[in-house]
Amino acid sequence: MSRTSAHYNFLVFCTDTFYWFLLWSLNRTHCKCQRFLAVLFYLYSYIHMNLLPAKNGEEPTMQFLLEVVEILTSYIRKTFDRSTKVLDFHHPHQLLEGIEGFNLELSDQPESLEQILVDCRDTLKYGVRTGHPRFFNQLSTGLDIVGLAGEWLTSTANTNMFTYEIAPVFVLMEQLTLKKMREIVGWPDGEGDGIFSPGGAISNMYSVMIARYKFFPEVKTKGMAAAPRLVLFTSEHSHYSIKKASAALGFGTENLILLNTDERGRVIPADLEAKVIEAKRKGYVPLFVTATAGTTVYGAFDPINEIADICEKYNMWLHVDGAWGGGLLMSRKHRHKLNGVERANSVTWNPHKMMGVPLQCSAILVRERGLLQGCNSMCAGYLFQPDKQYDVTYDTGDKAIQCGRHVDIFKFWLMWKAKGTVGFEQHIDKCLDLSAYLYNKIKNREGFEMVFNGEPQHTNVCFWYIPPSLRSLPDGEERRQRLHKVAPKIKAMMMESGTTMVGYQPQGDKVNFFRMVISNPAATRSDIDFLVEEIERLGHDL
């Protein structure tokens, strides 16, 4: 049937009119015929409103997608509007019971497209606005519009990173971007290797695998039995993914040795050397050291150069976990905090954290070429045929522990195009300025106590709020126990009122404290002021 024929257009007009009449009736009628109308409506929807690839599906598809976009743009508008709440909190059982008809259960029969749109609206309504200028809860915050457009395009292209054959443009973008990142790390001519992985934890896991392959390649075929007892070292403040990797990869968490830190959460190099010597004395083989560039809680930067000296001395792999702090490499003002990173054998760097790229976007960079391939390749004939017409060195999928791999590069590449390197630098400098503003605002403010002294190295500002009722209590167990409950209570009230969100946790012997982090480009000084006042308002009477 030709789309342009008058006959067809008339048919479309009639069915569309009937559709809207049905929808209108359904909303207005409150009598017995409602059920009948509903049946007719669903039947109609099912038969006539089919999306592509259905015959004549183009019109309904475009209409449907535009309605979805309308919902999304309205959400985006509100996300940046400070008069909107960050979240509309409900307990799990409330959402499961189905608030205002929002039914999470799946059923055998299809729902109408109208209902699908309602489901989309409800999903956003009961979610959390991670792009809101007052959402400070996570290391990944914000909603970059160009990055978002990149994600929309990525899902529309819906392809897979394993071969050049089916992702030619994305594979090249990944390669160029990784090279650029390696140049910024400081490896000569950006030489080396790397891959985008589904998050920092997997990137860190890659680093341990590659280190093992470098020193004990036979583990790949013979297993851990082929190696002596290997030990790994990381800061007591480091991310738990290093521990997860040591469990998963067969090292065992007991063979991950935690390093002491100074008051600011930075590894003490002498402690590393002492523990390396101790391990060797026991006959173990020190294999791998993580230096964290930006710890999760304190935002501390381990002294990479001093750690690198020890790694060289004892022939150990040096991995820099810059999942959180790697972004600072983009800033001429702050990159000195990662001095020595160019001496690392591998680096984790998550653009989805400090650089505001939508989730997920994490890179593992490796200084020595070929290791990633050697460690992971299995040469599956059904995926990586050597007899293709193009240069198959671009089929990089066999480097990965994944087979299918989501396209994480495009949004990042597009943001880089739109902001330029200077744009990322401005963003990072601004976030660090904001955290300095917060630090200066509260360091001597009544009722606030800093968890560690001195200006934070990253945007992490860690502090206790002391309600008036606790201020006169002497230091001791009672004060500790009561203070431990303050942050959770304030956080709960914050979530119930939906005004802002910030994280808290204990650390070592320190009771629950707030950890403020700033990575959202939408945040301003007024939002910092708001947070401080909100904590005071909610916590005053505790």
Next chain:
Amino acid sequence: MSRTSAHYNFLVFCTDTFYWFLLWSLNRTHCKCQRFLAVLFYLYSYIHMNLLPAKNGEEPTMQFLLEVVEILTSYIRKTFDRSTKVLDFHHPHQLLEGIEGFNLELSDQPESLEQILVDCRDTLKYGVRTGHPRFFNQLSTGLDIVGLAGEWLTSTANTNMFTYEIAPVFVLMEQLTLKKMREIVGWPDGEGDGIFSPGGAISNMYSVMIARYKFFPEVKTKGMAAAPRLVLFTSEHSHYSIKKASAALGFGTENLILLNTDERGRVIPADLEAKVIEAKRKGYVPLFVTATAGTTVYGAFDPINEIADICEKYNMWLHVDGAWGGGLLMSRKHRHKLNGVERANSVTWNPHKMMGVPLQCSAILVRERGLLQGCNSMCAGYLFQPDKQYDVTYDTGDKAIQCGRHVDIFKFWLMWKAKGTVGFEQHIDKCLDLSAYLYNKIKNREGFEMVFNGEPQHTNVCFWYIPPSLRSLPDGEERRQRLHKVAPKIKAMMMESGTTMVGYQPQGDKVNFFRMVISNPAATRSDIDFLVEEIERLGHDL
């Protein structure tokens, strides 16, 4: 500056008028001043057209996003249009050199938003249309419109699966959907556990980790040294991710024992039992068996019940890798091919393959509750605070080997709502009907030879095309060598002409053959006819 002030509104009016005047002039003028106007325009864009969160960024943001959507919907229209090519092939060096101004290099300075839109168009132009009705190259094909809308929403929500706190709706959706999948697998009341992971390879890796934890929990803390020599079993036709997992997790690929298959690619249970006995005789401990439900190349279903008998007899973990074939569980007509799946200890099932969900969407299902948590949890205080105001058993992030975890559930949940269980069933039945159609069309067709006899179990149809020049050659090395080159040559021509795409590979001692797979709901019999004729057209003179 107050947005509502008359002064401000007047300014906006003036600058907007100037903007549109510039844009209009740029499109109309074909004289020397065009360059000047363009410079003015980009300067203007750069200064004034800042996106949110910039002040007054709402208007430019909405305009920009709508232009992106215009590009995407135009791409979608063409994707379903058979007169459009599947791809516009270029070699890596051509794309790297920058075709028609498409510059992949990143720079320090920002590009204008106009240029960003051009970059988006170019990215799609030089990519591959995986949703095209004639793209048969991969197990994941097609472009489901509701799934796509789900992905757009997911990226707009831009959150993370680790806690209920920041992803309340998505966490519950994941829980309900996993339960539903477990019910369909056949576990009583859908009991058990599971998680969505970044692809089938990682899901399979989870299964090996959990099996090891179940039988040798001390490996988590003490490493592989705490276990005896463990061996794993999988089909010689199984996916290479099992091999990758055995290397990564410290078992070693030599401790992965490959099982012989019958002519159709199905594991021979007696071979499993013989190899288990042999391993035990050597003092090794048989730990884990994968039964593949839908192998990558042949689409074979291993006999799960017979394998389960052996697993029970020798106390081994049974994992069913249904990454590709799991979807058949949705079909009353075809689910018998997975008979016995309810006896598995774990199941991988990728909705992003046979069920047409956009990439990535893969589930690992586990029959015994608590193992996933026990195996992977590290109880990081900064992420999983026990003293929250809601039921923290919904904070499921510590089950994962990841920390940040992309929201893969929403698109799947939304598609299930829109299609109903019956919709997935229809999709699967239709794809299998189409592959039967292809099989019947070519099994006795001149110039075609099947790789194995009988109707395929899945949508995989494996065949050689024999060009006329080879038809009279006697079976032997010369014929084999020449035949080996036929599929790559046809594939190369196919890609150069961009008309269709289908995969090829060798398998064991079989030379390169085509592997046709159908998972795209847009494909019809006419597309199958087209493929067959295209292969004949391109291969006739080889």
